[in-house]
Amino acid sequence: MRSVLAGAGGFLPGRVVTNDEMAAVVDTSDAWIRDRTGIHQRYRAEGAETTTSMAVAAARKALDAAGASPDDVDLIIVGTSTPDQAFPSVAVRVQAALGIQKGFGFDVSAACAGFVYALSIADEMIRAGRARGALVIGAEVFSRILDYTDRGTCVLFGDGAGAVFLRAEASEGEQGILSTHLHAQGALGDILYVDGAIGVADSAGQPLPGKLHMNGREVFRHAVQRLSESVDEALAHNNLDRGAVDWLVPHQANIRIIEGMGRKLGLAPERVVITVDRHANTSAASIPLALAEAMGDGRIKRGQLVLMEALGGGLVWGSALVRI
Numbered sequence: 001m002r003s004v005l006a007g008a009g010g011f012l013p014g015r016v017v018t019n020d021e022m023a024a025v026v027d028t029s030d031a032w033i034r035d036r037t038g039i040h041q042r043y044r045a046e047g048a049e050t051t052t053s054m055a056v057a058a059a060r061k062a063l064d065a066a067g068a069s070p071d072d073v074d075l076i077i078v079g080t081s082t083p084d085q086a087f088p089s090v091a092v093r094v095q096a097a098l099g100i101q102k103g104f105g106f107d108v109s110a111a112c113a114g115f116v117y118a119l120s121i122a123d124e125m126i127r128a129g130r131a132r133g134a135l136v137i138g139a140e141v142f143s144r145i146l147d148y149t150d151r152g153t154c155v156l157f158g159d160g161a162g163a164v165f166l167r168a169e170a171s172e173g174e175q176g177i178l179s180t181h182l183h184a185q186g187a188l189g190d191i192l193y194v195d196g197a198i199g200v201a202d203s204a205g206q207p208l209p210g211k212l213h214m215n216g217r218e219v220f221r222h223a224v225q226r227l228s229e230s231v232d233e234a235l236a237h238n239n240l241d242r243g244a245v246d247w248l249v250p251h252q253a254n255i256r257i258i259e260g261m262g263r264k265l266g267l268a269p270e271r272v273v274i275t276v277d278r279h280a281n282t283s284a285a286s287i288p289l290a291l292a293e294a295m296g297d298g299r300i301k302r303g304q305l306v307l308m309e310a311l312g313g314g315l316v317w318g319s320a321l322v323r324i
């Protein structure tokens with residue numbers, strides 16, 4: 001059994017927040033944000049928009065793109081650090097919204113590497129014969145865990161959701177997930193974290209909703225090193241050299257990190273899918289959003305080899321190499 005990535009879909013909430021708008025909230029500027037991160041704007045969920053509602057919208061688009069229906073789904077995995085509720089999981093809320101009566105689903109907490117983690121687990125389950133059709137989703141509302149007095153973090157993130165549909169194929173063939181690799185180093189947990197969660201209270205018993213904290217320089221340093229190692233690991237595992245990769249679809253945190261990985265692979269800049277300028281960092285949603293965009297507009301074609309890589313708070317990181 002192998003997992004074929006049959007289709008991808010993305011959803012962005014309606015409200016665009018420009019850098020100039022962020023400059024009205026904290027001491028920053030459009031020029032600083034563009035220059036240091038590549039971000040021009042971000043999307044923000046408002047009103048009734050939730051992680052689940054966006055995940056459902058992205059899932060529907062992924063199924064459409066794959067020519068599949070909810071009846072084909074027997075596994076749903078959602079990578080998210082911003083679920084709407086402690087339980088039920090976003091995954092089973094998506095299951096209900098799509099009217100799916102069979103199979104099972106759960107959420108995966110791996111911050112910005114959430115999609116790569118979820119994709120890896122879904123691939124293993126399909127290979128093991130436990131599922132035949134899997135929705136793998138990344139969905140986040142980071143706008144709701146940002147500290148809007150911290151200019152070093154609040155300008156960096158946005159909201160959105162992306163999804164792919166994986167179909168089990170029994171026959172021999174070139175298409176499918178060739179490999180995934182996952183890593184974690186919990187000792188580095190304090191360089192990027194959220195100081196609270198559902199169920200966490202302060203000394204007076206008041207709920208602590210949690211805000212994101214980051215040592216940007218340290219995260220940047222580790223990201224460059226770990227992601228570079230991940231690229232080497234994925235290529236070596238598959239006995240491929242870097243010239244074999246057609247597209248890099250990286251996690252979208254900072255344009256400088258993304259361009260560095262593109263150069264490492266020797267890829268022309270137009271072979272690196274970039275959304276960070278418009279979406280900012282949507283955490284677990286960033287890779288499937290980028291994939292949906294580049295498959296949807298015909299840039300990424302069937303038969304091409306796509307490398308995905310991501311790193312997030314944990315630290316957690318990993319890669320996936322996929323023949324589309």
Ligand code: COA
Binds near residue numbers: 153215281312313
């Ligand atoms: N606007 C203006 N100035 C800002 C700012 C902002 N939004 N944010 C930080 N600064 C200031 C800092 O206060 C600092 O000022 P100082 O020198 O007077 O103390 C200066 O800019 C440099 O800060 P530094 O943190 O060293 O900047 P940087 O070049 O490392 O860029 C990041 C900051 C966050 C953009 C960068 O570190 C980064 O992208 N890190 C990785 C982030 C990441 O990938 N996170 C997600 C992983 S999933």
